[in-house]
Amino acid sequence: MTEALPPWRPLLRAALQREGRSVSARWVQLATNGRDRTPRVRTLVFRGWSGVDQLELFTDQRSEKGKELSNDGAAELCWLFPKARQQFRLRGMVQLITPAEQAELCQQRWQQLSDTGRAVWGWPTPADPLDPSATFPEQLSETSPLPNHFVVLRLQIETVERLHLGPHPHQRTRWSAATHWQEQSLNP
Numbered sequence: 098m099t100e101a102l103p104p105w106r107p108l109l110r111a112a113l114q115r116e117g118r119s120v121s122a123r124w125v126q127l128a129t130n131g132r133d134r135t136p137r138v139r140t141l142v143f144r145g146w147s148g149v150d151q152l153e154l155f156t157d158q159r160s161e162k163g164k165e166l167s168n169d170g171a172a173e174l175c176w177l178f179p180k181a182r183q184q185f186r187l188r189g190m191v192q193l194i195t196p197a198e199q200a201e202l203c204q205q206r207w208q209q210l211s212d213t214g215r216a217v218w219g220w221p222t223p224a225d226p227l228d229p230s231a232t233f234p235e236q237l238s239e240t241s242p243l244p245n246h247f248v249v250l251r252l253q254i255e256t257v258e259r260l261h262l263g264p265h266p267h268q269r270t271r272w273s274a275a276t277h278w279q280e281q282s283l284n285p
Contacts (some may be wrong), residue, residue: 100149101245103278105185105257105270112181114151119180127154129165141250143176144206150254150274151190152187158195158246160223166191172252182262187254194249207243212236218244260285 116122123143130138139162144153152174156163159183166172173188196203215237221228254274261268269284273279 102149103257103272104280105259105272105278106149108183108259109176109185110138112178112183112185116169116178117180122178124152125163127176128173128175128226130160130171131161132168135146137162144209144249152252152254153206154250154252155210155219156248156250157223158193158248163193163248167193174252184260184262185238186260187252187256188256189253189255192251192253196245196247199249200243203247203249204243206249207247208239210239212238215239215241215257218247243253258283 113122124140125143126138127141128136128138141154141221144259146157147153170190170192173186176185176187178184194202213236216234216263219232219234219237219241221231221233257272259270260266261270269283269285271281271283273281
């Protein structure tokens with residue numbers, strides 16, 4: 098028996114479809130707590146769903162976000178859909194899945210990337226000083242070995258807020274896993 102989709106998932110899917118083929122429709126902003134306890138935010142690419150309330154992203158384990166999430170795990174995602182005039186905020190805990198822990202899953206996700214998508218994992222360590230002689234491949238084929246620093250980030254969603262900017266007044270709604278995704282209307 099498959100688990101039913103939470104009520105916010107069809108709304109998010111409709112907003113995503115409204116964006117059409119826009120590359121930026123898959124861009125999400127991930128907010129974390131820095132190791133120095135200050136906020137950090139960066140843009141990642143939505144990669145898919147793992148279950149009805151788990152979202153997947155990929156990262157380089159050598160990056161700061163990987164280190165931050167391994168310390169804390171708490172994160173919030175902001176996903177803006179300009180054409181649909183909607184914003185979704187998804188909050189929860191991130192699990193870092195490394196090749197050492199789940200080689201088969203990571204290998205599968207690695208092979209699903211495009212050759213250019215895989216290339217960034219062949220680059221030098223993120224945020225290190227630039228070495229002018231370093232190589233930055235433009236492509237890595239699917240037969241390229243899975244790097245140990247390729248990590249799947251799986252966000253276990255606990256709370257979702259949707260802000261619909263179309264109507265007047267704007268509409269704001271919250272769902273929480275703690276209430277079995279019962280819808281709560283909020284002031285915008």
